Amino acid sequence: MNSAVSEPALIGVDWGTSSFRAFLIGAEGEVLDGVSSSDGIMHVPDQSFEAVLERLIGAWTAKKSLPILASGMITSRNGWVETPYANMPLGACGLGQRLVQYKVANGALFHFVTGASTEHVGGPDVMRGEETQIIGASALGLSEGTFVMPGTHSKWVQVADGKIVDFSTYMTGELFSALKGHTILGTLMAEGPFNQDAFEMGVKAGFGDASNLLHNLFHVRTLPLMGKIPQEATADYMSGLLIGTEVAAAMGEVEVSGEITIVGRNDLTDRYEAALRTAGLQSRRASEEIVAKGHFLIARAAGLVR
């Protein structure tokens, strides 16, 4: 046996609404192999989750019986095995103690991570999947501060000593899609390259007047109507307006302490970085792949790997 190549010790599955990712993880928490696909839970017909797993990670499970940890919307009411929500503060130990076990037809034992919930004035807040990413971040030395997780439902998460202490969700991404696809605002949008100026103009409008979003959105119509921004820049203006409004709201609601870490490495996280900069805030980045580190740390806390 070549000592430089670790034996597989764990499979981590991050199974969301619209995407699937799995990692073959070694005894030191290193990622040995990975797959990703668009087989999110909303794309799986008739709850045929086992068939998806056989197709995507059957090669890993055939060789050796490995513990499998799964997180994300797969643990929701619309997923496969619904797990409860754990309360704050929440770290690797708390998640490890609350794993929900499920034996699949072929005998493999699954360990489903719970979601996390918190309670604010106005109502509860919930997450499924992001908690595992946050735990993973601490393995990279990112165990304090504010984590911004852009997406369909953006999360702003407060972390102290490697534990999640509070978080808030913002409907920003889904609202953007609904406005663009299903309101009059979309009708004055034309395709074009990313327009940084229009985006920043939107960020400033949103950040400067977050309480007026219902009115400010109408400018997404009037500005191109009056020729003040080109139609090719209108979607970027709206993107900036929504993200700027989110940043202002989050800064007002959450006590942002310590460094800000944006989770992700794509076009959307570039926009959040720019919006935070426009708001006078520095940030750093963490890869979304920290989720595999999270699977490893939770599995280790549960005694599933040494």
Place this chain on the structure above:
Amino acid sequence: MNSAVSEPALIGVDWGTSSFRAFLIGAEGEVLDGVSSSDGIMHVPDQSFEAVLERLIGAWTAKKSLPILASGMITSRNGWVETPYANMPLGACGLGQRLVQYKVANGALFHFVTGASTEHVGGPDVMRGEETQIIGASALGLSEGTFVMPGTHSKWVQVADGKIVDFSTYMTGELFSALKGHTILGTLMAEGPFNQDAFEMGVKAGFGDASNLLHNLFHVRTLPLMGKIPQEATADYMSGLLIGTEVAAAMGEVEVSGEITIVGRNDLTDRYEAALRTAGLQSRRASEEIVAKGHFLIARAAGLVR
């Protein structure tokens, strides 16, 4: 001739995006007859506006050649004859001086009312049709104060001495539809009778924290998910949340002075009345039919009727 029955002197047409209304108006401004239909401009195929008029008000135009005044989205770029936007302050005289004439194929002369525009920090604001309603309200003694005009795009209009002096648009109605029909928020909504408690709970959440709408909207998911409001009440909660947010934003942006008048007489205006009451504000009502009075006053200012 029976002196109790006035001769028709004017036809007023209020032609919006989704509806059509026309009024046969007497020499004193009284409404002699009226029609309404769902032939809004977005439902008129191939710009066949003249065919719609022939079908809906052909009986009026056949008898006598009357001046026809038209207002609403029919004067927009997506309508029939695009008219410019007039600036503030704007009253019957200003609108009467700016009528845009157009002779249709059968020889009838149309007078199209201009839209109105104003400029705020952040961008321009525009209206088409509401200006004519506001002018009409002054004929009912409602010539001062704040007018709230609920709808797809709500307008809050400041009126002084019968003139429009400023206004702001809120995307509330269209946002409600897009969120209900095209986001995850709609999936936890079930049909049910109007739930006043859930609506007022939403109003309070929105009115109390308007800068946090992107986050508060997520409660439309978590409250029914956690069993805190019934699924049958979720749409009413969201309606209250959006209207409460609008009221708070409008109270912050516009200097609301004088009495508040809600224009309209339907379920939606009931909700605005309740939301204003929850916010500690009294309001009165004006019928949407004030638009016919507006047509009459603008036509008289233009010398089209005596």
